[in-house]
Amino acid sequence: MRTYPGHSIHKVLAKILFIVLPTVAVLYHLLQYWNVSFEIPTTDLVRQTGYFAVGCIGAVLFYALGFRFIPTFLILAAGLYFLYKGIDATAIGEFDTFFMTVQFAVFAVLFTAGWLTGWAILRVRKAGIILSVLFMLLYVFHLGEDEVWLQQHTHNEVWLLLLKGLAPIFFYAVIAIYFSEFINHLDTTPRQFWTALAKRSVLLSGLIFLLFLFTSKNSFLNFEQRFIQLAVSDGDGKTHNMLKKEQGTNGREGGYSLNDKLSMAGSNQKENVLMFTAHIDNFFDDRTTPNPLYLVSFYYTRYDARTETFERDSVTPDKDYFSPDVSRIPMYHILQDTSVLAYGRKDAYKSEVAFEIYNKNLTPGFFVGPATAFFVQPIAVEPSFRTEYTNAYRGKSLSSDLNSAYFVYNVDDPIIRTFQTIRTKKLQSYTDYSGVDTAFMRYYTDMPESDVFRRVDSLAHAVTAHKKSNIDKVIAIRDFFLERDAKGKKLFRYTDNPGEPDLPGSSKLAYFLFESRKGYCAYYATATLYMLRSLGIPSRVVGGFLTEDRSSDKNRGWYWYYADQAHAWVQVYFPGIGWIDFDTTIDNEDARESNQTDGTPPLQPAKATFASFGTFTEVDTLLKKGVFQITSLVIMDKPMAVDPMKVTVDLSIATVRKDTASLPISHIIPGDSATIVSYARVFEKIAQADRHSIQKQLPEPLPVDEVHLMVKQDKSAPPLSEADQQLRKIKNTIVWILSALGLLILIVFSLPYLVYLLLKNRLKNATGSKAVVTGYKLQRWINLLFTDQSHKTDKMLFEAADQQYASRSSAVLASYHAYKYGQQLPDDIVSFKQLVYSNITGILKEVKASRRPARWLQVQKLLK
Structure with missing residues (x-):
């Protein structure tokens, strides 16, 4: 089978075994959390993981044959889209359509995610790092958005659950990053290739065992079960209440x-x-x-x-x-x-x-x-x-x-x-x-x-x-x-x-x-x-x-x-x-306790003949009148289609209520939204009026028996309850965790450049043998980062740098070997240091400015 340049059939199979399968296992772990939040009719973890696995393995095998990514992915996306539309158009029955389209949408999303992941594993050199960071961020952001989960867990429990959920992802990061680089740079005979991988699979087996231990539903003392149950209890994981007390707003006690x-x-x-x-x-x-x-x-x-x-x-x-x-x-x-x-x-x-x-x-x-x-x-x-x-x-x-x-x-x-x-x-x-x-x-x-x-x-x-x-x-x-x-x-x-x-x-x-x-x-x-x-x-x-x-x-x-x-x-x-x-x-x-004798049922209120929702534009507290802008109208329980209109209302006998409180008319302020109610029989005669004549038939002024003011939203920040304070504390914790992760990622990806600065600074003040060793390390580090191909020996690496950038790095290697094997130092240490600086400056100038950042981010080179 002809494969993509740099990817033999053995490397492709090795990536499936040692990178794709751990990726599928981590996705299974994450799906256990995501299925709680995503409203999918049937939570079938094995089937959903299978969708992803098929897409991932299929992409690895497909792109190993050398196909281009963009056109083939566009064809795949279009095919899935038209299949979705076809199912929606041809399914018989409303509920068949509903169920099939939802199930196909789940398949399409997971299969496409697997396809992208498989392509990245095969073609992107830093796929292990990217996927590890992505999985970590998705997990933490998912928990951060779940306010019910945050409200019903203590500060310590959040830390424990985060560590428990992130542990498999950390294990995966070690596996993916290590084996990705190892497989990419292992150029031997097939027998030696698989022997080397087999020796390192002992470490992989141990990590997989730990991954299974942490994700198992029936793990030791069922750590997961114990803490997840807290999210559906009243806080201690062992109690339940059919009712919940809502927090009050606008100064009202919650019901x-x-x-x-x-x-x-x-x-x-x-x-x-x-x-x-x-x-x-x-x-x-x-x-x-x-x-x-x-x-x-x-x-x-x-x-x-x-x-x-x-x-x-x-x-x-x-x-x-x-x-x-x-x-x-x-x-x-x-x-x-x-x-x-x-x-x-x-x-x-x-x-x-x-x-x-x-x-x-x-x-x-x-x-x-x-x-x-x-x-x-x-x-x-x-x-x-x-x-x-x-x-x-x-x-x-x-x-x-x-x-x-x-x-x-x-x-x-x-x-x-x-x-x-x-x-x-x-x-x-x-x-x-x-x-x-x-x-x-x-x-x-x-x-x-x-x-x-x-x-x-x-x-x-x-x-x-x-x-x-x-x-x-x-x-x-x-x-x-x-x-x-x-x-x-x-x-x-x-x-x-x-x-x-x-x-x-x-x-x-x-x-x-x-x-x-x-x-x-x-x-x-x-x-x-x-x-x-x-x-x-x-x-x-x-x-x-x-x-x-x-x-x-x-x-x-x-x-x-x-x-x-x-x-x-x-x-x-x-x-x-x-x-x-x-x-x-x-x-x-x-x-049940409520077996006492019940009270007297409430009396039926008088039948309202008129009710209108709108806004007060004017209020006269002395004459007890007002101007009301009607936006909707109900007469004799019949909704009336009307255009917005202004009417004068008589408030002389009206009771004004806001929520459960009775108020004087002086509390009505122009701009207040309200419902006005009347029990006057005069409205019985105009219940059949059309929308154009109804305003002419309304009495002037309009008699009002009740005014129900709408409760405005309180824009001032109320004092935080204990639950909200706990929620804020936990959210702050998650912000700190994300910040720490971001800082860690920044430090990790800055390491190649930091190593360069460290060696360069050491070389500046070094003398004698220390200058030779430091100069060699600095030259070797730059060659590792900026040469296009990997090389088995230092000699091949330094010669490749000279050939690619017309440098004299081989002279640096010769001076280092003369010291290492013969204890001979260069005649002029200053000239040796200038040679190293000249080589580095020349290499950096040859590399385009747009390509330098990618070269400095090659964290995997630290393994060499």
């Missing part, structure tokens, strides 16, 4: 929101605090018996098997997640997104469910509602309840008539039991997934590959043996968690303190299912999810609030939600029906 991550920890923290009150207009057929629905906040659809943690995924096949920021919607204005209903609109047994949320301790913008919500409208809180509730909103969901909090619970009410029986019979007929999109099925039946999940698969099949329909399998899994021993004692128990496995690094899922059999909702939801998925039943984990009907007959449809009702459960997808809630967490009633 609660659901945690973005769901983890199986040693303990689950709870509080007994009222979060909100809700009215859900969902009843059984008798229209008097409430049918409560769980309230959804998040879908946890990304799973990290290393940390046994669920996270939210912004890219899902069905795109049915509605999550508005309620605090940013003007009062009584409507936000509606029916696109979230696209996938489930054709499902049977669907009905629209109206609900109202009265918030007490959640963050003002946080949204919850029954699945699948698509509509929200902020409303006013009745004045007598404004000290109890901070804000409120109406919502609408398209929910399944077969959904209920009474899914498989034992309930004595005959109406509910009849409903359960009828529903089970209906669901038994929906078992055929052949018409469901393949990408959807792949996404919601995806399982990690490990011994733990193979055990879960075996358990699921054993539990559901002889069950034919999916609903029967679902109930069988529920019954599995309700099993009792011979003494009538439950085998599985609910606890908020399940503890840790005895063996560090052991799977908590396996520990829960096969040993301890105790845990909180995250344990039951995770186990249920993967038991269902192993049976080919699409399912997902949901985070939100479980609903309990504790209301009296006079408050039917009203529900109170406390902090310890924050919950995780599983939704199961039935073809033709849609998602159905399926909660297998047992004994929740005994585990």
Whole structure:
């Protein structure tokens, strides 16, 4: 095989073995971190590493044949681009297209990165140094951008994790730099070539062992597992909380929101605090018996098997997640997104469910509602309840008539039991997934590959043996968690303190299912999810609030939600029906503290007939009037398309509110954004007016009952909290690390020039034998840096310099040999030193100024 000049077939194979394979191993190590951040539907490290490896090895073999880089790379890039467009244009089905294009994008990026790396390893002399520095910077920058990781690690832990993550890269740098230079300069027979490499492979084997030790998931004491779990806990790696307290802004105390991550920890923290009150207009057929629905906040659809943690995924096949920021919607204005209903609109047994949320301790913008919500409208809180509730909103969901909090619970009410029986019979007929999109099925039946999940698969099949329909399998899994021993004692128990496995690094899922059999909702939801998925039943984990009907007959449809009702459960997808809630967490009633009697539901506010968002341009506090610039308008709950207009408003009876505070009219300042609300019946007559005549029909002045001032963003820097101070300290640490790395790189690449200056300075003051030795070293160093080819002996090196630059460096070598072997010094040391200076000056002048920096950066020459 003809190869690229300077690259024999033996050198090409050696570079693949001793440089490419370590590069692939380091990339595998880095992908373990990057896959946590990159939103890729399936985290398959082996496959992703394979993409890179194929590209890297392919490029080495391809460019070893002498092909030019730029035209061939452009052809490759164009081919991948047109393949991507072809897949996007020809794939059948929206979700097939989604899944295939994402997977191909992952392949294209990693294959292209591997191709560039392979070309660099073969053609770029400093490829080992460049790749090592690039890997280090990518790793450090990746951690520096992860604020959650930074906030939940101490200063010492950051150092430990950085050292642990960078160690394999340092090992790789030693291997790549050393073997790259060794292979490039080893010109012997094939037998001698491989013998020399074999002798040095002992060092390589030791470094590879250390690399494997540090990157192994089950390494000594599972160092990695211990510290990564800190990122999904409340700081000590052993606790979890379904809710998190948000930091307040603009002088306000922060409220609660659901945690973005769901983890199986040693303990689950709870509080007994009222979060909100809700009215859900969902009843059984008798229209008097409430049918409560769980309230959804998040879908946890990304799973990290290393940390046994669920996270939210912004890219899902069905795109049915509605999550508005309620605090940013003007009062009584409507936000509606029916696109979230696209996938489930054709499902049977669907009905629209109206609900109202009265918030007490959640963050003002946080949204919850029954699945699948698509509509929200902020409303006013009745004045007598404004000290109890901070804000409120109406919502609408398209929910399944077969959904209920009474899914498989034992309930004595005959109406509910009849409903359960009828529903089970209906669901038994929906078992055929052949018409469901393949990408959807792949996404919601995806399982990690490990011994733990193979055990879960075996358990699921054993539990559901002889069950034919999916609903029967679902109930069988529920019954599995309700099993009792011979003494009538439950085998599985609910606890908020399940503890840790005895063996560090052991799977908590396996520990829960096969040993301890105790845990909180995250344990039951995770186990249920993967038991269902192993049976080919699409399912997902949901985070939100479980609903309990504790209301009296006079408050039917009203529900109170406390902090310890924050919950995780599983939704199961039935073809033709849609998602159905399926909660297998047992004994929740005994585990929760919020079993006290609920309060009085808030009164319904008067129906607003007029609401407008805009800006005050003038305010007269004496006459209690103002001029308001209308930008959007809602009359009788109907959004009106209007052009911007100015109206005079009557503020004589208006109450002014800013956040939760009541203010006098004097606090309204021209330029303030606000929503004005009126309950006057005069607006009922103009609800059908068109956009051009509506201003003429508005009363003058316009009566206003409420003014809701928008909270301006506080531009002054608030005092840093303890968490922010810790974050700043850690960021400063990373800046210092990057600075130190930059300084180290600068020093390393400056070494060739520093060695030159050092020898030149020594020669200046040297006399006698020291002048001869130093002059020889200086001449040899310049010859090494500026001759084009490598040479085996000093004689060949000095002769090559004389031939290339017309110097007299061989005379310097002769003087050195005369001293070394015959103890003879030059007759005139000054003339000898002038000869060295003259040679160096001549060589430097011959080299173009544009090429000198590259010559001075040849750090690898120090090995000679």
